[in-house]
Each structure stands twice: as C-alpha cells, then as structure tokens.
Amino acid sequence: MQTPPLTLCTHDSEPYRRCRLCTTLQALSEKSMDFAVVPLDAAPDVYPGCRNYSDFAYFDDSPCVARSQYESSWEKLCVGRVQTPIQGPSDLKAVEAAAMYSLHIGMRTILIDPGVGHRLLKPLARLLNELMNRHKMSVWYVSPWDQWKSWNQLRFMCGHNPLLGVCPRLPLMSDTTSVGLNSMHGKTLPSICRYFGLPLPKGISAAGHDKLGDLWLSEPLRAVYAQQPFAKGHPHSALFPFLLRKVPLIVHKTCIDEFRGFAKSFELEKEEIFSIFRKTYPDANEDLVVTTAREYHDGTPLAPLRPLQENLENGVYEAFERDSVKYSAYQKAIAVALQEIRARKDFQKSGLNVAILGAGRGPLVTCMMEAAYKIGIKVDCVHIFEKNKWACRTLEKRFHHMSNEDCSRIHSPVIQHDFRKWKPDRTFDLAISELLGSFGCNEASPECLVDTLPEYLGKRGLSIPQRYTSYLAPVQAAKTHESLLQMSAKSKDPSVFERLHVVNLRDAHFLGKPVACFEFDHGKRQVEPHSDMHNEGCSKFCSLTFIATEEGVLHGFAGQFDCTLFGTEGISTVEGSRTAGLVSWFSTYLPLRNPMRIGKDDRVTVNLWRISKEGKLWYEWNIEEPHLTGISNSGGVHDFLDLS
Structure with missing residues (x-):
C-alpha cells in the first residue's frame, strides 16, 4: 500500500525582499513546493516601502497547479496572504486595500x-x-482549531458561498500527542479507519476520539495551518486524517526536512492498521478499498445508477465484481439456503432449480456454483435472467454449459428478458438477485421482486436477499453542499437540491444515529420497523425524529441500508455497523437547499415519502422541525425512476 504524496506548504514571518518571484518559485519547485503565497500586508497601498510585487515572496504550495507553468503565468501560482489582526475599522480597511491590490496584480485567491x-x-x-x-475572489479563512462556531457563523453570513473555504489552525502540540498507535488510542485512529471504511482494531476504543477533528474534516478545507507541528521531533498526531485526504499543509519552512521524515512513521502507522485488517477480513480487496477511499473521499455527488432504464457499461460491471466482500457474503448465504433446502424431508436428490434474477456478467452464478460444489449438492438447472443484451453475450460464453465433478453436467439457458415480464414454466427452489441500491430500495428492488417472486418460488421457494431495511441519518456535509451549489450555478438548474445523489460521505459529520425507515421482507409478510407508516403496495411513508448528538450544520440526510441475505448472513452500509471492506455502495444523499444550524440535543424531524405509482418511483421529503420546509421533489417532477 503506497502512501499518498505529502502536500507541503511553507511560511515565514517576514517577506523576502530583493529577490525575483520567478527565482523563488524555481527554488520552491526544487523542494516540491507548488506555488507562493505573497504577503499582501506588504502591498504598496498598505506599506509604502514596498514598490513592486517582485520585491517580496511568501512560500506555499498546492497540489492543483503544475510546477512547469510558473515562468509564464505566475499569477496562477500565487495566493495573497493577509495577516492583519482585525481589532478595529482601520484593520478592515487594510484588509480591503490588500485584497484590491491582489486583484490589481492578478491574484484572485487570498488567505485571510x-x-x-x-x-x-x-x-x-x-x-x-x-x-x-x-469581484469573484476566492477566500481562504484561517480559523483557530477551537473556534468552529465563529467559522460557522461567518459561513452562514456569507450564504455558504462556494468561493469561501477554511484553513483550520492546528492546536499547539504537547509531548503526549506524538504519533504511535498507543498514543493515537481513541484520538486519530477512528478517523483513519473511517476513511478506509474499516472497523477499529480490537482493543482500541474511540471514547477519547477528537470529534472536533472530524467536524473540520467535513468542512470545505483549502489547507491546514500547522504552524507548530512538532514537539521534540514528533509530528502532530492530528495530521494523520488530513494527510490521508491530501489536504495541503502549511508548515514553517524550517520544519520541511523534519516533516518529510514523518512520511515513514505515517506509512508504518497505516501498514499496522492494514495488517490487522488483513488478518480480520481476509476476503476484502485491499487495493480496491484504498483506491475507493482515495478517489471518492471528497464528497462529490454522483448520479444514481438506473439499471431498469439504462444498460450498465462493461466497466461498471467490472468495478462491482471486484468487491470480494459482497460476493463472499452472497456465497455464504447461498450455502446456508442450499443446506436448508437439502434438510427438507421431501428434498429431491436428483437436484434443484435455481433462478438468477438480473445476472449482469455472472458473479452470482459463480457464487452459486461454488457454494453448491463446497457443500456437495447437485443443481439440476440454473435459469439466468438478464435484460442487457451485451451482458448476455458474456453470460452465454461463460455459462452456456457448466459442469464440475460433483454436479455432473448442468444446462443453464441464458434468458435475455426482463424477468418481471417472464412467465416461468416451473417453480424454483431458490431465487438470487442483487438489485439493491445505495438506499436499499431506491433502484426498485421491491417493485421487481414483490409481485415476481410468488410466481417464481411458489409457497416454499427461498429468496436471497430475504429482507432489507433503509436507514436515514442527519449529516453535516459541507463539501457535498458546496459541490451542489457549483453544479447548480454551472447548469443554472436549482433542482439539483430536489434530487437523490450518491455520495461517499466518509468525511461527513453525522449529527445523529441512523434510524430505520422502510423495510421490505421477501421471505415473510412485510413487517414495518416503524409504527408511524402508511403503505399502499410498495409506496411508503415515515416520519422520523432524531436527537442531535453533536452541534453542527444540517446539510441533508444520508440514506443507507442493512440487508439480511439469508439466515445470519448479511451486508450493511449503515454508519456504525458497515460491513468492513464493502465498497459497492456509497450513501444516498437527500439534500437541503438551505442548511440549518443544529445544537446538541436538538430535535430534527423529517418526513419521507416513497411513492411508487403510474410506472414511476420517486422520493419526497421535508423538514418538520426545527424549521418547517416545503416538500422537495413534489410529484417526482425533478427526479424519478421509470419502472416500465
């Protein structure tokens, strides 16, 4: 497992005079610095002694600018820095003058x-x-570590402007906050494990976890100000979660070489975590876990998949098939179901019939065959259903004739058809499907299975999955909200806040515990997990109340699910009980157009409708308390799934 490259920034208390900025940038490039931060306090309008911007330079870097560009476009490589203690109106005038000078010389980003x-x-x-x-300037606001409330107040007064970002200043470090698994007990380790979707190593408690650090991680970070990151040669332990996310770090120039030595301890720390993870969860695809965390940690909203409307591309199938944890769970569940069927008194030793509903490129077929082989049960016939004609070509090549020494020869026709509209000529002992979306029921798994399974299974057939429950939780997700604001401004479409999105919310801050809202049970008569529900077919309604466990900003709700595949085997994406190493699903995100300030122990009540009628499926939601809002996506005008 490779360590992400450290992104370093340097700073100094005095401007460098009588040096050309181009020469300075070249020197910084040799030290892996990417751009300079010019001290605008020394601008001519503020300090008359400085006559030209090239007379001073202030060092910094960013991962987003190519070093080779500095010769021709220095203005793209510079951030103006204003460090004027704001105690009176004259100080604000100095800040404004420095900002205007920044615009004059072509720098449109300032750090205040x-x-x-x-x-x-x-x-x-x-x-x-x-x-x-x-003036369309980008502002990086430096906030003391323990003054999140002031930053939050400023953010609200600026209307959650996506041009405003924050640079939290790490607290001064004591000797007891140096690195090491023991010293990270309950402090940094929970953030690292959560980033990778891993459970805490055995024996490690999160009781002393730095929750303020998690709060900052959920913010639109531009950099982390680590003015004093070392104590007796040890780096600040709070840097670990930020380094994983490649957040630029501003450190004193005299600490650069020592800080780079921190990379070795950083690598050892991660390797120790993953060595425990490998032993505990040998089925997990470690490379996929690391890649997923690295590429999707920024909270960018993604469009949900719509397999009923659109055929999935080959690359999507391939990505999902790499999730070894999911298919290991499926194989174990299939083995349990097959053993239950074999234990019946009237079990026919000649074999059994299995239906794979929505086979894709065939990973469930492989799981079924391997499970049958391991327990020594004969499968007489496997009916493979898939409506994507391109995926059917792969299925035909792989499974037209399947055999193994214990199961003799198995003829398995691939049926290119929508299984909802197929009229089976027999009943099956087992039906297997993987139709779950990131919210469990949001990709129309209930609509596909509720009316179909009785025809396929009769009275005694078994279904995998057996049941699944959707969960909802209030979250602070400033990065995702910022991305939605940018999407709305770019497309001039405000309806992005009335649609469901798929988001990796591992950097989000959960303000309350997830609560069950909808359940679908394909093995028994449906039993609802919540009493305040009214149902009509697959349509459902719930009203959920959360008690805020933390102070924060409510940007929306995370939708997740827990699924019982069969018996005791299952998978979960629910915060706090997520299956380790599972990467096939991120969270569904239900956004709020206007974020709300939430205090600890405040009540948050949300109403959620799941409406399935007239060949469409959609969700509607609104907040009842602390502040009443209108119903989002009313009538499915902005977002729906076509069921035809």
Missing part, C-alpha cells in the same frame, strides 16, 4: 488570517461577501 479573538465578524463577513460576489 484575522488572528485569535477578533471581534468584527459581522463587518468582516460583509467585506468578504463583497469580495466574493462582486
């Missing part, structure tokens, strides 16, 4: 460090709004 305990938050918010809305 107002100092600790400044009292002019409202006037500063007004100034920042003007810079962002009128």
Whole structure:
C-alpha cells in the first residue's frame, strides 16, 4: 500500500525582499513546493516601502497547479496572504486595500488570517461577501482549531458561498500527542479507519476520539495551518486524517526536512492498521478499498445508477465484481439456503432449480456454483435472467454449459428478458438477485421482486436477499453542499437540491444515529420497523425524529441500508455497523437547499415519502422541525425512476 504524496506548504514571518518571484518559485519547485503565497500586508497601498510585487515572496504550495507553468503565468501560482489582526475599522480597511491590490496584480485567491479573538465578524463577513460576489475572489479563512462556531457563523453570513473555504489552525502540540498507535488510542485512529471504511482494531476504543477533528474534516478545507507541528521531533498526531485526504499543509519552512521524515512513521502507522485488517477480513480487496477511499473521499455527488432504464457499461460491471466482500457474503448465504433446502424431508436428490434474477456478467452464478460444489449438492438447472443484451453475450460464453465433478453436467439457458415480464414454466427452489441500491430500495428492488417472486418460488421457494431495511441519518456535509451549489450555478438548474445523489460521505459529520425507515421482507409478510407508516403496495411513508448528538450544520440526510441475505448472513452500509471492506455502495444523499444550524440535543424531524405509482418511483421529503420546509421533489417532477 503506497502512501499518498505529502502536500507541503511553507511560511515565514517576514517577506523576502530583493529577490525575483520567478527565482523563488524555481527554488520552491526544487523542494516540491507548488506555488507562493505573497504577503499582501506588504502591498504598496498598505506599506509604502514596498514598490513592486517582485520585491517580496511568501512560500506555499498546492497540489492543483503544475510546477512547469510558473515562468509564464505566475499569477496562477500565487495566493495573497493577509495577516492583519482585525481589532478595529482601520484593520478592515487594510484588509480591503490588500485584497484590491491582489486583484490589481492578478491574484484572485487570498488567505485571510484575522488572528485569535477578533471581534468584527459581522463587518468582516460583509467585506468578504463583497469580495466574493462582486469581484469573484476566492477566500481562504484561517480559523483557530477551537473556534468552529465563529467559522460557522461567518459561513452562514456569507450564504455558504462556494468561493469561501477554511484553513483550520492546528492546536499547539504537547509531548503526549506524538504519533504511535498507543498514543493515537481513541484520538486519530477512528478517523483513519473511517476513511478506509474499516472497523477499529480490537482493543482500541474511540471514547477519547477528537470529534472536533472530524467536524473540520467535513468542512470545505483549502489547507491546514500547522504552524507548530512538532514537539521534540514528533509530528502532530492530528495530521494523520488530513494527510490521508491530501489536504495541503502549511508548515514553517524550517520544519520541511523534519516533516518529510514523518512520511515513514505515517506509512508504518497505516501498514499496522492494514495488517490487522488483513488478518480480520481476509476476503476484502485491499487495493480496491484504498483506491475507493482515495478517489471518492471528497464528497462529490454522483448520479444514481438506473439499471431498469439504462444498460450498465462493461466497466461498471467490472468495478462491482471486484468487491470480494459482497460476493463472499452472497456465497455464504447461498450455502446456508442450499443446506436448508437439502434438510427438507421431501428434498429431491436428483437436484434443484435455481433462478438468477438480473445476472449482469455472472458473479452470482459463480457464487452459486461454488457454494453448491463446497457443500456437495447437485443443481439440476440454473435459469439466468438478464435484460442487457451485451451482458448476455458474456453470460452465454461463460455459462452456456457448466459442469464440475460433483454436479455432473448442468444446462443453464441464458434468458435475455426482463424477468418481471417472464412467465416461468416451473417453480424454483431458490431465487438470487442483487438489485439493491445505495438506499436499499431506491433502484426498485421491491417493485421487481414483490409481485415476481410468488410466481417464481411458489409457497416454499427461498429468496436471497430475504429482507432489507433503509436507514436515514442527519449529516453535516459541507463539501457535498458546496459541490451542489457549483453544479447548480454551472447548469443554472436549482433542482439539483430536489434530487437523490450518491455520495461517499466518509468525511461527513453525522449529527445523529441512523434510524430505520422502510423495510421490505421477501421471505415473510412485510413487517414495518416503524409504527408511524402508511403503505399502499410498495409506496411508503415515515416520519422520523432524531436527537442531535453533536452541534453542527444540517446539510441533508444520508440514506443507507442493512440487508439480511439469508439466515445470519448479511451486508450493511449503515454508519456504525458497515460491513468492513464493502465498497459497492456509497450513501444516498437527500439534500437541503438551505442548511440549518443544529445544537446538541436538538430535535430534527423529517418526513419521507416513497411513492411508487403510474410506472414511476420517486422520493419526497421535508423538514418538520426545527424549521418547517416545503416538500422537495413534489410529484417526482425533478427526479424519478421509470419502472416500465
């Protein structure tokens, strides 16, 4: 497992005079620095002694700018830094003058460090709004580690502008916060494990976990200000989660070489975590876990898959088939179901009939055959259903004739047809499907199975999965909200806040425990997990109340699911009980157009409708408390799934 490259920034307390900025950038490039931060406090309008921007340089870097560009476009490689303690109106004028000078020389990004305990938050918010809305400047706001409330107030006064980002300043480090698994007990380790979707190693408790660090990780970070990252040669343990996410770090220039030595301990720490993970979960695909965490950690909204409407591409099938944890769970569940069938008194030793509903490229067929082989049961016939004609070609080549020494020869016709509309000429002992979406029921698994399974299974046939329950949880997801704002502005379509999205929410901050909302049981008569529900077919309604466990900002809700495949075998994406190494599903995200400030122990009540009628499936939702909102996606106008 490779360590992500460290992204380093350097800073100094004094501007470098009488040096050309181009030469400075070249020197920084040799030290793997990517761009410079110019101290705008030394701008001519503020400090008359400085006459030209090339007379000073302030060092920093970013992972998003190519180093080879600095010769021709220095303005793209520079961030203007304002470090004027804001204590009075004159200080605000100095900040405004520095920002105007930044615009004059072509730098449209500024870093503002107002100092600790400044009292002019409202006037500063007004100034920042003007810079962002009128001049389209990007602002990086430096906030003390323990002043999240002030940052949150500023963010609300600036209307959650996507041009506003934050740079939290790490707290001063004591000798007891140095690295090492023992010293990270309950502090940093939970964040690292959560990033990779791993459980905490045995014997490690999260009782002392730094929840403020998780709160910052959910914010639109531009960098982390680590002005004092070392104590007696040991790096700050709080840096671990930020390094995993490749957040740029601003460190003092004298610490660069020592900080790079931290990469070795960082690598050892991760390797120790994964060595425990490998022993505990040998079925997990480690490379896939790491790749998924690295590529999708930023909370970017993705469009949900619509397999009923669109044929999946070959690459999508291939990505899902790499999830060894999911198919290992399926194979174990199939083995349990086959053993239950064999234990029946009237079991026909000549074999049994199995239906694979929605086979894709055939991973469930392989799971079924391997399970049957291991327990020594004969499968007489496997009916493979798949409506995607391109996937059917792969299935025909792989499974037209299947055989093994214990199961003799098995003829398995591949049926290119929508199994909902197929009229079976027999009943099956077992039907296997993998139609679950990120919210469990959002890809129309109930609509596909509720009316179909009785025809396929009769009275005694078994279904995998047996049941699945959807869960909902309130989350602070500032990065995702920022992405939706940018999507809305770019497409000029405000309806992005009335659609379901698929998001990797591992950097989100959960404000309450997940609560069950909808359940579908394909083995028994449906039993609802919540009493306040009214159902009509596959349509459902629930009203859920959460008690906020943390203070934060409510940006939306995370939709997840827990699934019982068969017996005691199952899979889960629910926060707090997620199956380790499972990467096939991210969370469904139900956004709010206007975020809400939530205090600890506040009540949050949400109403959620699942409506399935007239050949369509859609969801509607609204907040009842703390503030009443309108119903999103009313009538499925903005977002629905075509069931035809």
